[in-house]
Amino acid sequence: MKQSNPNPIEGGAKLGEMDKYKVLIQRKIQQNVNKQLCGSSPVELQFEIGLMPTGELIGNPKMLKSSGIPVCDESVERAIFQSQPLPVPTDTDLFSKFKNLKLNFHPNEKI
């Protein structure tokens, strides 16, 4: 059984690190999403991915929610592939939280 970290400051720093990597991953994938193929109305997609410590995908992304537009689904999946290696923490503790990720896409949302 894992001991929870008794030091609140270090726990807070770990949370900050997690957010940092989440933002890095979000930015890298977002850059590769081609929303030209996703129509003009708001759509939502969800994928689940498995990652190696190198940031490479384990297997193919698993689509949990389709946009309803096949070429849009394919385009977002390509964006995920294209973003390898994803920036993941080198710290093994922290990496364990990134081994599996859910990615929610809103390609037609204005950022």
Place this chain on the structure above:
Amino acid sequence: MKKYNFSMLNIFKIFISLYFFSFIHSNAFAIETIEISGGGTKQINIAVMPYKEIALDKTNSRMHQIIAADLYRSGFFRPLDIEGLVNKPSILSEINYPEMTAIEAQVMTLGQVEINNNRMKVNWFLVDINKKTILTTMEFSGPVAQYRAIAHKISDTIYEKLTGIPGVFSTKISYISKNKGRYSLNVADADGFNVQSVVGSPQPLISARWSPDGTKFAYVSFEKKKPIIYIQSLVTGQRTVVANFKGNNSSPSWSPDGRRLAIVLTYNANSQIYLIDPDGSNLKPLIQSAHIDTEPVWSPDGKFIYFTSDRGGRPQIYKVSSSGGEPQRVSFEGNQNLNPNISPDGKMLSYVMQDEGRFRVVLHDLQTGQITKITDGPFDEAPKFAPNGHVILYAHKINGSGELSTVSIDGVVRQSFNIHADDIREPAWGPFVK
């Protein structure tokens, strides 16, 4: 002091609560979720490999060059530079996936061409580099003279597979050229090749419009020293007069079902819009005004006609029911707006806006009213939507003479055709041919 009762039940309860305590803190089962909004890329990276072949087409283009040029021009694809690669596979077993991933290819096309007795056969593949799967594989064959047509068919198939939109690479365009004082109405492939003259004249030709079935042109000729509207069959070459009324006859526009034409006559005085049958009968005014009303264009459902009018002072775009009535103004930005054209789905207009001195092609979303400027000018004119609505053909003027250009509707890719003539004007895009 109370004695603690270390019964088995209490020990069990303690272990359970400790377990859940560390469970919550280690997040052993929660999966992190990342929200990703928007998208920063506009194109699909494709590696277009030279197809293995022994013969070339007359212009010495090879299949992969025609395909790469088609896909690039559409705006949806970025054909990658493969010239420096040592390995250029033409069959699946030759593909080096890590090498393709290293150049950031997402998909690739490769194939082989066989020529026998003036007939050719192309076996080609479209491959997903990430998943290492075949997306499409086909065999196209035909006479060697169809070399470019077969390349365009491959482009159409690749384009439609990856975008879900029908490709326009096998369609035709038209334009009017002036060369050494002579005018010609020309038809060409959508990439500007295989130019053929349909009408030649020492006097100006203007306003050529394809019939909805792609078999005829309506156009205006000054060969009798005044503008007269003709219809000419591309199949038989035969020509009939549609309108030769007193004054000017111009600006023919086919109704979506091909049964009527909207035209502009100065019969009574100033330019006014009339409706007429293709055989020249059943003339009737659409709207009557004391102003210049011109450049009519039908909506794809046949219910409305958009046109240019100076009734507000300067030329602006208006819309009226095709059965007549009170016109409504449509364009409000810029100094003046003209040359209207409507997308095949009826949702967008394209026209020329004079904006701070420049004449630029704009897109006008009819549902939201949003205007997007997609060319820079300074003298762009006559925009025409491709039959799939995703590319616009227009004339771009440089030093007084026009050149033919296309722009993808997101404004990402703009290209000019290399056509040798003194002046190129009035492009038009032919329909899909069934």
